Amino acid sequence: MECQRKYRKMMKSQQKFRVSSSKKQRKIDRNIRVVFPEPLYEAMSGSLINEEKASHECYILAQCGYKVDESKKNLTYMVKDLYIPGREDLLEQSSVTVTPKADFLEKIFSEAYENNSTIIEIHSHVDSKSPNFSWVDIDHGIDNGRFLRSCKIKFVMCVIGTEGFSIAEYDSDHDSLDLPKKAVISIMTRSGIKDVLPGETSTGSSIEISPVYDRQVLMWGKEGQERICNVCAGIVGLGGTGSVLLQMLARMGVKKFVLCDDDIIERSNLNRLPYTFNSDIGKKKIKAAQNYLKKLSKDIDTTLLNGKVQEHKEKLKGCDILFGCVDSEGARLILNEISLKYFIPYIDTGTEIFCRNADSGSNSLDMGGQVRVVIPSVTGCLECMGGIDKGKAEMDLLRPEEMNIREKTGYVNGTDITPVPSVISLNNMIASMAVQEFVDMVTGNGSRPKEYNYIKYDSVEPVLERMIFEKDPSCPMCGNGGILGAGDIKKQSRPRIKNIAGSG
Ligand SMILES: [Zn+2]
Numbered sequence: 208m209e210c211q212r213k214y215r216k217m218m219k220s221q222q223k224f225r226v227s228s229s230k231k232q233r234k235i236d237r238n239i240r241v242v243f244p245e246p247l248y249e250a251m252s253g254s255l256i257n258e259e260k261a262s263h264e265c266y267i268l269a270q271c272g273y274k275v276d277e278s279k280k281n282l283t284y285m286v287k288d289l290y291i292p293g294r295e296d297l298l299e300q301s302s303v304t305v306t307p308k309a310d311f312l313e314k315i316f317s318e319a320y321e322n323n324s325t326i327i328e329i330h331s332h333v334d335s336k337s338p339n340f341s342w343v344d345i346d347h348g349i350d351n352g353r354f355l356r357s358c359k360i361k362f363v364m365c366v367i368g369t370e371g372f373s374i375a376e377y378d379s380d381h382d383s384l385d386l387p388k389k390a391v392i393s394i395m396t397r398s399g400i401k402d403v404l405p406g407e408t409s410t411g412s413s414i415e416i417s418p419v420y421d422r423q424v425l426m427w428g429k430e431g432q433e434r435i436c437n438v439c440a441g442i443v444g445l446g447g448t449g450s451v452l453l454q455m456l457a458r459m460g461v462k463k464f465v466l467c468d469d470d471i472i473e474r475s476n477l478n479r480l481p482y483t484f485n486s487d488i489g490k491k492k493i494k495a496a497q498n499y500l501k502k503l504s505k506d507i508d509t510t511l512l513n514g515k516v517q518e519h520k521e522k523l524k525g526c527d528i529l530f531g532c533v534d535s536e537g538a539r540l541i542l543n544e545i546s547l548k549y550f551i552p553y554i555d556t557g558t559e560i561f562c563r564n565a566d567s568g569s570n571s572l573d574m575g576g577q578v579r580v581v582i583p584s585v586t587g588c589l590e591c592m593g594g595i596d597k598g599k600a601e602m603d604l605l606r607p608e609e610m611n612i613r614e615k616t617g618y619v620n621g622t623d624i625t626p627v628p629s630v631i632s633l634n635n636m637i638a639s640m641a642v643q644e645f646v647d648m649v650t651g652n653g654s655r656p657k658e659y660n661y662i663k664y665d666s667v668e669p670v671l672e673r674m675i676f677e678k679d680p681s682c683p684m685c686g687n688g689g690i691l692g693a694g695d696i697k698k699q700s701r702p703r704i705k706n707i708a709g710s711g
């Protein structure tokens with residue numbers, strides 16, 4: 208194939224590009240996190256950093272998406288796939304070197320090109336548990352970086368050991384390998400994201416824990432409390448469930464919130480929104496929530512997103528966890544998408560109250576609700592759970608002008624907003640269960656591993672039902688060919704590689 212020819216040609220001509228290795232490395236002000244789904248990390252450790260394999264260098268390629276925050280200083284790579292070469296895929300392998308065959312690389316580079324993915328090349332060193340790049344690595348990294356850049360593929364190189372690793376990104380502007388200030392490898396597990404391996408220059412951060420949390424520290428220790436204090440929680444929807452959930456998280460010590468809602472406080476909200484008072488009627492829900500948080504603690508930092516969730520994907524992708532407290536299927540669809548694309552755990556809540564025979568004067572009520580936890584790449588997503596009503600979602604996501612057209616042409620029935628029953632006791636129950644899932648995830652408290660990701664509450668018995676939904680390979684969202692770990696770049700926006708590699 209063209210790409211292969213191009214790669215081999217590059218390998219032959221690479222000598223003429225050689226410059227002094229010391230000029231090829233730059234230390235830059237950037238933090239990198241590489242997130243592996245737990246099964247992929249285990250596969251990698253098994254074949255790369257296993258003590259038994261310590262007699263020769265090993266080699267693996269990873270295909271990733273990435274996200275950059277607004278400051279451009281924090282970069283996260285989400286590992287989508289790993290390629291572990293067999294013995295037949297290697298040209299040479301010894302205690303000082305490992306070289307894969309060109310056709311092994313060609314296949315993976317083509318795939319990365321088509322998926323708009325970044326390539327992370329990972330290898331091990333025999334003599335080091337926390338290795339640094341050798342001069343040979345640097346030269347090789349620059350060669351690969353240049354080649355992949357010519358195919359419009361981003362290239363990252365990593366050398367890994369049992370106790371640490373080094374990582375560098377190819378920078379085409381400087382023709383250099385850029386070393387970050389801090390780096391960490393994390394894994395996405397059934398119970399959330401855990402840091403497993405520090406980069407060579409990482410230092411543990413420590414914050415002072417206020418005596419406010421003394422009783423919690425007794426439960427999950429200083430470390431657990433520190434983790435809670437360091438979380439950035441995104442809450443979409445500040446109605447009945449979202450408001451209670453916000454209050455609980457803030458009291459527990461969460462210091463950073465991203466709040467998204469477009470609604471205004473009405474008198475009929477005062478029965479259930481704990482942050483609202485008479486004087487708040489007519490105010491934006493996000494604004495009243497922020498005022499409440501300010502009163503509670505001066506250290507709480509809130510970002511307010513006024514509007515619908517689909518208008519604020521960029522801000523929400525920076526959160527460590529997402530809470531969906533919405534009654535819109537469209538919002539659920541978007542939250543599920545952000546969660547999967549950027550590897551952000553997502554806790555969805557929902558409540559429902561049916562009044563049976565309300566007209567006949569009977570006050571028989573059926574109440575219920577559910578908490579659904581999506582751990583991208585590990586559990587099933589909301590779609591796998593059959594948890595999104597696609598028809599409703601489509602309607603929810605219509606722009607106002609499209610909605611008008613549909614109404615006029617008779618495609619929308621019953622668009623009048625009819626108030627539905629809502630009561631703080633039910634909202635609190637569902638919010639409490641969601642917050643407990645969050646606490647287990649962040650502190651490592653609770654049962655391990657989690658044997659459910661769906662809790663259903665029914666008030667009639669009353670009963671709690673626990674269910675588990677695994678990842679469905681045919682799921683259009685998180686299955687093969689879906690958007691899992693896709694990150695900032697849209698999928699399938701490129702022609703096939705043979706069309707552009709023709710010049711090689
Ligand atoms: Zn090396």
Ligand SMILES: [Zn+2]
Pocket residue numbers: 587588589590591592678679682683684685686
């Ligand atoms: Zn799915």
